[in-house]
Amino acid sequence: MEFIEGVKAKETIGIRSVMDGTHMGKTVSMTGAVHTIRDMGEVAFVILRKAEGLVQCVYEEGTTELDLKSLKEESAVEVTGVVEAEKRAPHGFEIRLRTIRVLSEPAEVLPIAVSKWKMNTSLETKLALRPVSLRNVRERAKFKLQEGIVRGFRDYLQSQGFTEIHTPKIVARGAEGGSNVFRLDYFGKKAELGQSPQFYKQTMVGVFDRVYEVAPVFRAEKHNTTRHLNEYMGLDFEMGYIDGFEDVMAMETGALQYIMRLLKEEYGKELELLDVTLPDVEKIPAVRFSKAKELVAEKYNRKIRNPYDLEPEEEALIGRYFKEEYGSDFVFVTHYPTKKRPFYAMDDPEDGKFTLSFDLLFKGLEVTTGGQRIHDYHEIVRKMESRGMDPADIESYLMIFKYGMPPHGGLGIGLERLTMRLLDESNVRETSLFPRDVTRLEP
Amino acid sequence: MEFIEGVKAKETIGIRSVMDGTHMGKTVSMTGAVHTIRDMGEVAFVILRKAEGLVQCVYEEGTTELDLKSLKEESAVEVTGVVEAEKRAPHGFEIRLRTIRVLSEPAEVLPIAVSKWKMNTSLETKLALRPVSLRNVRERAKFKLQEGIVRGFRDYLQSQGFTEIHTPKIVARGAEGGSNVFRLDYFGKKAELGQSPQFYKQTMVGVFDRVYEVAPVFRAEKHNTTRHLNEYMGLDFEMGYIDGFEDVMAMETGALQYIMRLLKEEYGKELELLDVTLPDVEKIPAVRFSKAKELVAEKYNRKIRNPYDLEPEEEALIGRYFKEEYGSDFVFVTHYPTKKRPFYAMDDPEDGKFTLSFDLLFKGLEVTTGGQRIHDYHEIVRKMESRGMDPADIESYLMIFKYGMPPHGGLGIGLERLTMRLLDESNVRETSLFPRDVTRLEP
Numbered sequence: 001m002e003f004i005e006g007v008k009a010k011e012t013i014g015i016r017s018v019m020d021g022t023h024m025g026k027t028v029s030m031t032g033a034v035h036t037i038r039d040m041g042e043v044a045f046v047i048l049r050k051a052e053g054l055v056q057c058v059y060e061e062g063t064t065e066l067d068l069k070s071l072k073e074e075s076a077v078e079v080t081g082v083v084e085a086e087k088r089a090p091h092g093f094e095i096r097l098r099t100i101r102v103l104s105e106p107a108e109v110l111p112i113a114v115s116k117w118k119m120n121t122s123l124e125t126k127l128a129l130r131p132v133s134l135r136n137v138r139e140r141a142k143f144k145l146q147e148g149i150v151r152g153f154r155d156y157l158q159s160q161g162f163t164e165i166h167t168p169k170i171v172a173r174g175a176e177g178g179s180n181v182f183r184l185d186y187f188g189k190k191a192e193l194g195q196s197p198q199f200y201k202q203t204m205v206g207v208f209d210r211v212y213e214v215a216p217v218f219r220a221e222k223h224n225t226t227r228h229l230n231e232y233m234g235l236d237f238e239m240g241y242i243d244g245f246e247d248v249m250a251m252e253t254g255a256l257q258y259i260m261r262l263l264k265e266e267y268g269k270e271l272e273l274l275d276v277t278l279p280d281v282e283k284i285p286a287v288r289f290s291k292a293k294e295l296v297a298e299k300y301n302r303k304i305r306n307p308y309d310l311e312p313e314e315e316a317l318i319g320r321y322f323k324e325e326y327g328s329d330f331v332f333v334t335h336y337p338t339k340k341r342p343f344y345a346m347d348d349p350e351d352g353k354f355t356l357s358f359d360l361l362f363k364g365l366e367v368t369t370g371g372q373r374i375h376d377y378h379e380i381v382r383k384m385e386s387r388g389m390d391p392a393d394i395e396s397y398l399m400i401f402k403y404g405m406p407p408h409g410g411l412g413i414g415l416e417r418l419t420m421r422l423l424d425e426s427n428v429r430e431t432s433l434f435p436r437d438v439t440r441l442e443p
Numbered sequence: 444m445e446f447i448e449g450v451k452a453k454e455t456i457g458i459r460s461v462m463d464g465t466h467m468g469k470t471v472s473m474t475g476a477v478h479t480i481r482d483m484g485e486v487a488f489v490i491l492r493k494a495e496g497l498v499q500c501v502y503e504e505g506t507t508e509l510d511l512k513s514l515k516e517e518s519a520v521e522v523t524g525v526v527e528a529e530k531r532a533p534h535g536f537e538i539r540l541r542t543i544r545v546l547s548e549p550a551e552v553l554p555i556a557v558s559k560w561k562m563n564t565s566l567e568t569k570l571a572l573r574p575v576s577l578r579n580v581r582e583r584a585k586f587k588l589q590e591g592i593v594r595g596f597r598d599y600l601q602s603q604g605f606t607e608i609h610t611p612k613i614v615a616r617g618a619e620g621g622s623n624v625f626r627l628d629y630f631g632k633k634a635e636l637g638q639s640p641q642f643y644k645q646t647m648v649g650v651f652d653r654v655y656e657v658a659p660v661f662r663a664e665k666h667n668t669t670r671h672l673n674e675y676m677g678l679d680f681e682m683g684y685i686d687g688f689e690d691v692m693a694m695e696t697g698a699l700q701y702i703m704r705l706l707k708e709e710y711g712k713e714l715e716l717l718d719v720t721l722p723d724v725e726k727i728p729a730v731r732f733s734k735a736k737e738l739v740a741e742k743y744n745r746k747i748r749n750p751y752d753l754e755p756e757e758e759a760l761i762g763r764y765f766k767e768e769y770g771s772d773f774v775f776v777t778h779y780p781t782k783k784r785p786f787y788a789m790d791d792p793e794d795g796k797f798t799l800s801f802d803l804l805f806k807g808l809e810v811t812t813g814g815q816r817i818h819d820y821h822e823i824v825r826k827m828e829s830r831g832m833d834p835a836d837i838e839s840y841l842m843i844f845k846y847g848m849p850p851h852g853g854l855g856i857g858l859e860r861l862t863m864r865l866l867d868e869s870n871v872r873e874t875s876l877f878p879r880d881v882t883r884l885e886p
Contacts, residue, residue, distance in 0.1 A: 001728050001729075001730070001769065002728070002729045002730075003726040003727065003728055003729065004689070004692045004693055004696045004726065004727045004728075004729050004775060005693070005696065005725070005726045005727075006693055006696045006697040006700055007603065007693050007694055007696075007697040008693065010686075012684070014604070031684040031849070032684075033649075033847065033849065050652060051604060051606065051651045051652040051653060052604070072847075073847075074846050074847030075847055076683070076684065076818075076847065076848065076849030076850065078684075103684070103849060103850055104818045104819060104847065104848060104849055104850055105819075105847065106820070106844075106845065106846045106847030107820035107821060107844070107845045107846075108820075108845050108846060110846050111846075129842070130839075131646045131649065131839060131840075131842045131843045131846075132649070132842060132843070132846050134646075134647070134649075134650045135649060135650050140650050140651065143606070143608070143650075143651075144606060144651075146609075147606055147607045147608075150607060150609075151601075151607070158594075160450065161457070161494060161495070163494065163586070163587060163590055164590045164593060164594070165586070165590075165876060166589075166593075166659070166676050166858070166876065167876060167877055168659075168674050168876075168877045168878075168879050169612065169659050169661075169674065170625070170636075170661065170673070170674050170879055170884070171884070171885075172884045172885045182613070182627055182628075182629070183627065183628070184625055184626065184627040184636075185625075185626070186625070186884055187663075187665070187881050187882075189884055191884055193613075193627070193636075200876070200877060203574045203577075203886070204577075204876070206476075206574065206575070206577075206578060207577045207578050207583050207586075208494045208583065208586075208587075209493060209494040210494060215658070215659065216609070216611075216612050216658065216659075218612075218613065220630075222630070230613070230629075231611050231612065231613050233609050240519070241455070241474040241475075241519065241521075241546070243453075246447070249447045250447055250448070250449055250450050250451065251450055253447045253448065253449045253450075254449040254450040257449055282448070283446035283447065283448045284446065284447045285444050285445070285446055285447075286444075286445045286446065286447050287444070287445075326444065332447060375519075375547050376547060376548075377549070377550035377551075378550060396573075396574060396885050396886030397574075397886070399572070399574045399575060399886070400574045400575070401549075401550070402549065402550045402551050403517050403549045403550075403551060403553050403554075403574075403575050404476065404515070404516075404517030404518055404519065404547065404548065404549030405519065405547060406474070406476065406519030406546060406547055407519065407546055407547055415609070433608060433609060433610060433611075433643070433647070434610055434611050434643060435611075436611050436613055438630050439630075441613070441614070441615045441629055441632055441634055442614075442615045442839050443646070443839035443840070443842070
């Protein structure tokens with residue numbers, strides 16, 4: 001009988017192994033994709049692309065056992081050669097090629113130059129060719145940083161006693177209501193795709209006190225803007241036994257501090273590649289919604305048209321104000337009007353026209369919505385009725401209040417928006433691997 | 444201006460803080476849900492439920508400033524009292540209550556006794572009341588262990604150079620084909636819910652060499668069995684530059700070894716609560732599909748009805764065989780018939796009727812499907828055409844082969860099934876927080 005015992009070391013090595021120095025002057029084997037070939041006559045540079053980065057391999061006629069003409073870009077290869085120090089090469093070394101074994105070959109030449117430092121291609125083209133345009137080293141670095149954000153979010157919350165949960169995305173009814181839901185037939189029943197894990201994460205506060213979920217959320221919004229996606233990744237958490245929604249903002253601030261530290265410590269290469277300056281998140285200003293509107297109206301000489309709404313331009317100006325006045329890329333805007341918040345938001349006991357809620361703006365763009373939720377059964381039923389909603393429609397959600405819930409609150413972060421702002425991208429599609437928008441369902 | 448600076452220590456403390464011993468004999472504050480009240484006359488036990496576990500609080504008439512009669516089970520409270528060592532209490536301590544502050548109260552009495560050790564309720568009832576039945580300490584422990592499985596999967600792959608990805612769940616076309624897809628209207632276009640991240644994870648191998656994703660997958664299967672869910676969590680990975688599909692099995696074995704170690708080290712309380720014995724995964728036997736059928740037919744005196752298919756009963760017997768003969772709860776069954784595998788599976792060059800693929804059985808149940816994939820453009824086009832499929836339908840997927848892909852393979856693990864087998868549950872619904880089946884769309 002054959003047995004599988006776990007991962008064995010391969011003969012081929014990675015970039016990090018070479019960089020420890022022990023392979024200098026020795027013959028090594030390495031796999032990778034042929035990122036580009038720069039033929040200089042008798043010598044040529046074959047650049048390998050690996051997950052860890054690029055590797056410069058030197059082809060010398062007569063020494064390397066392969067006809068360079070037959071080598072194609074984007075072939076998968078295994079090379080052998082001697083490692084030599086070379087300051088001008090990536091990671092400070094190069095491989096003097098002896099052999100190149102082709103593992104697999106492309107059928108056609110790439111339609112775009114993915115090996116260029118910056119691809120001079122429109123977003124449209126990049127997205128249409130996403131499966132290959134992501135092979136560009138700078139394009140893919142965005143998503144390595146995105147990985148770091150998600151890791152940081154999870155690791156921090158885990159350290160704070162949160163439990164990870166997985167809740168269904170096919171639901172009987174969306175948490176946010178309204179018309180922006182995708183509908184489907186579920187074995188003859190009407191179903192929707194979850195607009196947020198709101199009901200479920202609140203439910204799980206009754207079970208685990210503190211929970212988080214990283215999962216897709218679906219919004220059938222017809223806007224085709226630079227900041228909307230119809231499917232995006234939600235970083236959600238919900239926590240019980242809070243003293244107020246300030247506890248939720250404090251937890252998010254702690255998570256952001258942890259994320260920025262993790263990026264700095266473990267994602268330095270990607271930060272450098274993309275020339276990213278990490279924002280200072282040691283303290284984040286918090287300002288009331290109504291006060292923020294006033295500050296901006298005053299400083300930028302702008303009329304307040306609607307005291308109960310925030311236009312995208314106003315958000316941008318609030319971001320600018322707090323950057324100029326306090327040097328902060330982030331600002332919590334608190335106490336949003338009740339009308340603008342869902343029924344489960346807790347009203348401010350001091351003024352019922354506002355809620356104990358907040359948005360977090362990052363360089364003038366909303367990246368988080370959160371707040372304290374109603375925990376009392378009678379109160380949530382009253383609020384639903386005052387909005388003409390029928391409690392019977394969401395009986396299984398209301399069950400948690402009927403049988404007791406602690407004071408609690410939470411938030412949802414849009415991962416692609418957070419990444420977009422961190423990278424100073426101007427379109428959220430740049431930070432989604434395979435974006436879904438009104439016109440885009442493929443790739 | 445107010446600033447938010449991160450998480451501040453609260454005055455209330457957790458179980459772990461008490462257990463460090465420094466609070467013994469001192470007055471502490473603690474929050475929690477009133478799990479149950481056991482009134483013995485002058486003394487009563489008020490059991491608090493916290494995420495970390497249960498805490499025994501002692502109510503003494505005259506000492507505790509609260510009328511016990513007014514205290515309701517499932518209220519959220521903050522208690523203060525003196526910590527005393529008590530061997531018979533959970534975690535070896537109890538709190539002699541001074542005050543109980545009620546933070547929130549239920550509107551009604553629980554319809555099931557969640558504070559019982561084992562709830563004597565049918566699965567039907569438990570699922571209908573899921574939002575509250577999960578408050579049972581043993582019910583919730585299942586999902587804490589599930590968290591550990593997912594953490595272990597991610598942490599191990601991260602350590603092996605994998606990158607985490609997030610791919611869309613609304614897709615133009617499912618990877619597995621067939622009729623078991625949920626369909627929806629996407630702004631006037633026909634769309635489906637992803638049956639697997641297959642196409643996208645393969646695509647990302649061309650970018651990051653090794654990738655993984657933890658995300659929901661959707662299958663509109665009409666079976667109503669103990670092992671099917673219509674939405675479940677897929678633990679997927681895909682890796683490039685493999686020498687064969689044995690590399691994929693080795694990686695899964697490594698992941699399982701890591702997961703079991705993590706559960707043992709950090710989830711001991713839950714393992715004990717649920718009386719779980721961790722399986723030995725130091726080595727996992729691997730047997731060819733055709734050989735497995737023979738072994739089972741011979742040992743259990745069973746006729747081979749169809750040499751190209753494996754019935755659930757046969758899977759169960761294969762599991763039994765390897766338990767009896769080799770003491771293993773797991774077995775890799777390899778070289779599945781080509782007919783039973785999707786078009787992207789790589790055929791065995793030695794016999795095209797079989798593929799370089801495998802399933803992993805855990806106690807006789809398939810918990811993983813994986814294998815090597817075709818990486819050559821012409822080969823995958825040929826295979827599609829031989830099955831009457833039109834390559835034009837999935838052009839954006841075929842793009843990755845056209846422009847070059849390394850040899851690669853991967854797998855998908857069903858999280859709920861893996862958890863189910865680990866816990867020796869007889870129904871997969873037991874290990875899904877909010878299961879979706881043919882008749883169940885709520886809660």
